[in-house]
Amino acid sequence: QVQLVQSGAEVKKPGSSVKVSCKASGGTFSSYAVTWVRQAPGQGLEWMGRIIPIFGSANYAQKFQGRVTFTADEFTSTAFMELSSLRSEGTAVYYCAIGTRSLYYFDIWGQGTLVTVTS
């Protein structure tokens, strides 16, 4: 069973960038779409976009277009999410997730990475 393990918490200053990693253990994710979801404190789940590592193609939510970049390293089964021009509203937990049985829902989630944006 594939598990997703994310990198640790980050503290960033406004205007800077953050790069979060998501490593698949117990399998690979090259054939899956890796989705990134953001959850601000006390708020709901927000789709940021996804990448299909085997194709290297990515789709981004309009809200994050131009500020977020997804990449993936098939050799290490690791996906990355880089968010630039961080603002205080960027303080959130960032999750990676995959659907092993469907493109349309997510049955495996990473543990989440808390990114705190503060001056």
Added chain:
Amino acid sequence: SYVLTQPPSVSVAPGQTARIACGGNNIGSESVHWYQQKPGQAPVLVISYDSDRPSGIPERFSGSNSGNAATLTINRVEAGDEADYYCQVWDTSSDHPVFGGGTKLTVL
């Protein structure tokens, strides 16, 4: 973009049945997926494709979908079911998932 509407909160006594609604325009023609999220934890898929239970999810969890509302039903509610629940569909017009705002289930 497709909009999903959930009640902010639902309360139920232990042993009773909890029903959490997810409203959307003609949602009955969509496939609805449900997630449970406990404090400080990642979401967990509890229902896929309206009513399918993933392996490991208790039979107490079930789902239905018709018309303009989908429903997650939890029978014989336990204290451990207290969590936030989110519905999700795939918006084919924009080709991305849409989540409801979440419902906090409180077990009295």
